[in-house]
Amino acid sequence: MNTTEIMICGAGIVGLTVARELISRGYKNILIIDKEPEIAKHASGRNSGVLHAGIYYAPGSLRAVSCLSGNLRMKEYCREKNLPLLETGKVIVARNESELTTLHELHSRATANGARVEIIDKQQLAEIEPNAKTTQEALFSHYTAVVDPRAVMKSLYDDLKASGKVTFMLGTKFITAKYNTIVTDKGNFSCGLFINAAGSYSDQVARPFGFGEGYQLIPFKGIYKKLKKEKAHTIKGSIYPVPNIKNPFLGIHFTRGASGDVYLGPTAIPAFGRENYGILSGLDKEAFDIMIRDAILFFKNPKFRSVAFEEPRKYFFKCFFNDAKELVHDLSPADIEDSPKVGIRPQLVDLKRNELVMDFLVESDKKSIHVLNAISPAFTSSMYFAEMIVEKYIH
Numbered sequence: 001m002n003t004t005e006i007m008i009c010g011a012g013i014v015g016l017t018v019a020r021e022l023i024s025r026g027y028k029n030i031l032i033i034d035k036e037p038e039i040a041k042h043a044s045g046r047n048s049g050v051l052h053a054g055i056y057y058a059p060g061s062l063r064a065v066s067c068l069s070g071n072l073r074m075k076e077y078c079r080e081k082n083l084p085l086l087e088t089g090k091v092i093v094a095r096n097e098s099e100l101t102t103l104h105e106l107h108s109r110a111t112a113n114g115a116r117v118e119i120i121d122k123q124q125l126a127e128i129e130p131n132a133k134t135t136q137e138a139l140f141s142h143y144t145a146v147v148d149p150r151a152v153m154k155s156l157y158d159d160l161k162a163s164g165k166v167t168f169m170l171g172t173k174f175i176t177a178k179y180n181t182i183v184t185d186k187g188n189f190s191c192g193l194f195i196n197a198a199g200s201y202s203d204q205v206a207r208p209f210g211f212g213e214g215y216q217l218i219p220f221k222g223i224y225k226k227l228k229k230e231k232a233h234t235i236k237g238s239i240y241p242v243p244n245i246k247n248p249f250l251g252i253h254f255t256r257g258a259s260g261d262v263y264l265g266p267t268a269i270p271a272f273g274r275e276n277y278g279i280l281s282g283l284d285k286e287a288f289d290i291m292i293r294d295a296i297l298f299f300k301n302p303k304f305r306s307v308a309f310e311e312p313r314k315y316f317f318k319c320f321f322n323d324a325k326e327l328v329h330d331l332s333p334a335d336i337e338d339s340p341k342v343g344i345r346p347q348l349v350d351l352k353r354n355e356l357v358m359d360f361l362v363e364s365d366k367k368s369i370h371v372l373n374a375i376s377p378a379f380t381s382s383m384y385f386a387e388m389i390v391e392k393y394i395h
Contacts, residue, residue, distance in 0.1 A: 004167075371389070
């Protein structure tokens with residue numbers, strides 16, 4: 001049987017940053033497995049690249065505590081490694097007067113979380129983001145930035161490989177855990193500590209260890225579109241709407257990527273598979289179970305019901321366009337083109353309460369640690385969140 005000090009399941013942003021934190025503390029024998037033949041195949045590699053600044057999250061939550069510190073550390077890492085980094089900030093605009101109350105609530109949350117934000121008027125907005133439009137006021141976030149997530153992931157991977165302390169077994173699928181033995185399709189392993197960073201499969205990986213009970217995952221599909229290159233100059237940074245802060249999604253928005261392309265989206269449409277990126281691709285025998293979970297939530301949870309009514313309409317271009325047009329002065333349907341960019345957000349559901357879990361969730365014992373709900377802003381938070389995990393659950 002193969003033996004390793006620490007095994008990490010999942011070669012996404014959480015798995016790699018946890019490994020990075022571990023080797024900084026002297027660990028020398030770490031094995032990372034992933035069922036895919038390459039790193040960052042799913043959520044981490046399909047991320048928008050936005051480094052959030054702690055605006056949306058309830059003060060004191062894990063997301064709030066880790067977001068801004070993670071933001072600053074990721075920026076520092078990108079500068080150190082000479083990776084793409086756009087520090088253009090973000091504006092959040094009010095589409096009508098009824099959203100101004102939430103706009104000010106976001107200002108209060110952001111301030112409590114340590115973010116540098118300010119309420120600005122229309123004239124100030126025009127100086128920062130000329131094409132953005134708002135009702136009376138907007139919120140400007142100075143610390144919001146954009147990175148290239150694939151470049152970040154490749155750099156982390158290269159760092160870990162170069163350390164000589166981390167081994168990758170890609171194309172290796174976790175099957176189960178039995179009596180302190182980790183069973184994979186490439187053989188059995190014994191490890192001193194198992195860390196579950198399996199993203200959209202984290203609930204399944206946790207079950208053989210006795211964790212994740214009372215929770216199930218529901219995937220949401222994020223579809224993006226793109227501004228044509230000749231119109232990309234009309235967006236300088238990121239333009240977001242005031243969101244419904246009772247739901248975990250931020251609405252259709254504009255983001256200038258690290259490459260200079262400007263993306264619109266994403267949607268947050270219930271998906272029927274953990275890898276259901278296309279219409280039928282990624283569907284498997286679990287699709288029916290996911291539909292049942294969706295139906296139960298639809299009837300028992302008003303928040304989910306509002307998402308289920310609101311989001312699917314964005315499949316239709318007219319609805320998608322209308323949402324985007326509310327944020328800017330200058331936009332026509334001809335300015336927008338399709339994009340291959342699609343992501344899956346793995347959202348955990350509390351089955352007892354029939355509610356979406358709105359914060360990071362970690363469960364553990366002395367032998368295993370399970371990151372069960374690495375929702376946004378997990379990419380932003382990752383470097384600080386990794387330190388929190390190691391500090392709290394290992395040291």
